[in-house]
Amino acid sequence: MKNFYRDGGHVISISALLIVTIALSVTVYTLDSQIFWVFAPFIVLTAGFTIGKLILVTRKTFQYFAVINSEIDLANSVSLYSFPVSIAIIDRERRFIWFNEGFVSDFSEVAVFGNSLDLVTGASMDLLFSQGGARIKSNNKYFKVTATTPKENDASEIYIIYFENITKEVVLDMEKKLSQPVVMIIMIDSYADIFEKESESMTASVTVKIDRMLEDYIKTTTGVIRKTGRDRFWAVIEDRHVQHLIENKVKLLDRAREIAVNDRMSMTLSIGIGKTGKDMAESEAFARQALEMALGRGGDQAAIKTKSGFEFYGGVAKGVERHAKSRTRIIANSLIDLANASDIVYIMGHKFSDLDSIGSAVGLACGLRNLGRPAYVVIDKTTTLGMNLIERLTEKEKDDPNKVPLFIPPDKARDAWTDNSLLIIVDTHNKKLLEDVEIYENATKVVVIDHHRKMVDFIDNALIFHHEVSASSASEMVTELLQFFGNAGIINASQAEALLAGIMLDTKKFSLKTGARTFEAAAFLRKLGADTVNVKSLFANSIGNYKQKIALVSGANVYRKCAISVTENVGEDIRVIAPQAADELLEISGVDASFLIYRTAVNSNEISLSARSLGNMNVQIITEALGGGGHQTMAGAQFKDTPIKEVEKLLKETIDKYYEDKS
DSSP, rough: TTTTTHHHHHHHHHHHHHHHHHHHHHHHHHHHHHHHHHHHHHHHHHHHHHHHHHHHHHHHHHHHHHHHHHHHHHHHHHTTTOOEEEEEETTTSEEEEEEOOOHHHHHHTTTTTTTGGGTTOOOHHHHHHHHSSSEEEEETTEEEEEEEOSSSTSOSSEEEEEEEEHHHHHHHHHHHHHHHHEEEEEEEEHHHOOOOOOOOOHHHHHHHHHHHHHHHHHSSSSSSEEEEEEEEEEEEEEHHHHHHHHHOOOOHHHHTOOOOTTTTEEEEEEEEOOSSSSSHHHHHHHHHHHHHHHHTTTEEEEEETTTEEEEEEEEOOOOOOOOOHHHHHHHHHHHHHHHHHHSSSEEBBBBOOOOOOOOOHHHHHHHHHHEEEEOEEOOTTTTTTTTTHHHHHHHHHHHHOOOOEEEOOOOHHHTTTOOOEEEEEOOOOOOGGGGGGGHHHHOEEEOOOOOOOOOOTTOOOSEEEEEOOSSSHHHHHHHHHHSGGGGOOOOHHHHHHHHHHHHHHHHHTSSSOOHHHHHHHHHHHHTTTTOOOHHHHHTTHHHHHHHHHHHHHTTEETTTTTTEEEEEOOOHHHHHHHHHHHHHHSSSTTTEEEEEEEESSSSEEEEEEEEEEESSSSSHHHHTTTEEEEEEEEEEEESSOOOOOHHHHHHHHHHHHHHHHHO
């Protein structure tokens, strides 16, 4: 049977040759009969061969269709041709050898004998023989495709394929999903701070514009909206309108930014959307979680929470600095109570700890020690990027022989751990980025103090989650907490310098993400004796490191207002030098963001990406799309077993998508 189509092709070719030969012979005979008789034997041989071949193939064809008819007869002897379901019969090579009129109507483009089933569906035969079969779409119709064999012993030469039209069921199911109620919670970002010094008339004027904007949006849907507070709205819309909102790239956020307050600042919204809940109560819970994530990431964005996770849209505006410190005072008091109720306090930052991670941990540990609580900073000295600060503080400890060492390695902290130990995590809230994950897993009492935009894999079991996206650094947050520790917050000059170094690192020496509270914190540390000259020396490089940094800067290329530098040259301090080079690249005219891609060690399979910006570009969105995270102006990502050129390609594709989403 498998030679059926091939033989048919041969017959067509030979028949065409025969016709041409006869036509040529008639022409020659008309012109010169003597020449014709010279070619007569060849004509006879060609005709005989072709006729014989035709007889052979015709016999095979009758035998072939006899087998088909025999097997179809075995299939309950049903008249398949007028059957209401589209049916086709294929051979073992998935070629059509028969189909009914329904199949011709539904799949007219491919209803040709010898065509492959793959033109309709590439589903395997195992899937087609399963109970569920395969689902396909053709000409705006949906079909469930299943297969059977006429013989129960599966020894059949053919398969019967059924195409059940399920368009009505699919459309109804899609309509059901699109009409599912979705809960939206909308909040005006930093309402109290924005309108704190504004007149009632100005406040009323701006809020009325926001009310009207949201009401106009709801009118375009089938949903309802209610104002549940001065800065909060609660809405229910159908899922179809959420899809439309996403397709339009959440233009609602853009329209909110067009509303200005005294021409000084723009209004921004945070939107939490809860989908796929089993009922309205669960959808509302999802919406609240989504709103919390949107606020934790700096606001001015929409977060969608489903059973499978989070999706984020927007996030281009800078966060509004909070001026009220009442929340900081409450957290400071709660932290003191929690520390007093614990046997021992361990403070831990992120992997490859920097000056902000170390400085905030040191400041908090010393403040708690002044309260009489045993507190230690958990640090891995083999991977830290702030060894010069650690060495300076350790040297100061030598002056007091009775001083208990401040720093402790992770293994000793694990050995000394008790059920009543308190773990304070600073400068990160991501479980995967902790200095030692095992210590966190053993902890039953956890506190988080962080300023980075909230990530999906955040620590969700913290007793206190002190998260301030508007803060410049974790060191700034700890400095504010110390001011509510009373006399215990009076730390010595070297410890204050550690905190100031952390602030200077994350603000690029007070040039980025610096608010009034940042300078207030720095002023407090200066009063405690922090020397800016000593702090600046912590940022000094050796001549070798300086040369390598210059090489990274000079090797950069600009791509869509982004300076990108890629290097395979690995130095001992590459993790310190690369971020510094990224900072230097921001000084190039016309550059909104900089990216450094480098191998972390010789022969290492790990590639790191350091990202920096001046605020015009949210590099956290870029790195988050690549599996990393960070802040709007400072972020990073890590890759394993990925070629460095592939990382560069992925980065450029992500930058392209970033600009496409903004357009």
